[in-house]
Amino acid sequence: NSKDSNFGEFIRRRLDKIQSEMFDSASVKLKEKIKRTDNWQQFMEFLNDQYAIMIPFCGDKHCEEVIKKDTTVYKPNSDVVDQQGAKSLCVPFADNEKGDFCCIKCEKKTERFTLFGRSY
Numbered sequence: 754n755s756k757d758s759n760f761g762e763f764i765r766r767r768l769d770k771i772q773s774e775m776f777d778s779a780s781v782k783l784k785e786k787i788k789r790t791d792n793w794q795q796f797m798e799f800l801n802d803q804y805a806i807m808i809p810f811c812g813d814k815h816c817e818e819v820i821k822k823d824t825t826v827y828k829p830n831s832d833v834v835d836q837q838g839a840k841s842l843c844v845p846f847a848d849n850e851k852g853d854f855c856c857i858k859c860e861k862k863t864e865r866f867t868l869f870g871r872s873y
Contacts, residue, residue: 789866793857796869800824800839805870809854810841811861817841820858820869842868 788799789807799806810816821838828835844867851864 787868791854791857796857797824800869800871803871803873805842805868806839807845807849807866807868808857809863809865810867810869811856811859811863812867813856813859813861816856816859816861823858824871837871839869839871842870844868 786804787807788804790796790799791809796806796808810820817840821840823838825834825838826836827833844865849865854863854866855861856863
């Protein structure tokens with residue numbers, strides 16, 4: 754029945770449009786929540802403002818553990834964690850040109866930036 758197939762096609766196109774608009778909106782919001790720095794103090798400020806941050810990072814597991822420990826926030830006068838420490842999320846391909854950088858924490862040479870953030 755052609756009426757049913759036209760309705761089905763209308764619904765498919767409408768759902769595709771909704772999905773595309775939602776994806777575009779989420780992409781814009783994500784890009785607004787990513788900052789880039791090679792300065793530890795600025796990294797901490799961005800992290801506390803709930804941004805994900807691109808930083809030069811050596812990739813060493815021990816160094817990442819130190820970053821995680823140093824960025825963990827505890828409740829006052831307590832051993833109870835208030836905010837988890839930052840962890841590496843990924844090494845993006847886009848907008849991440851190779852260069853001659855030093856790790857933000859241990860200062861070892863590194864070629865790329867890594868995206869760090871907290872889990873909420």
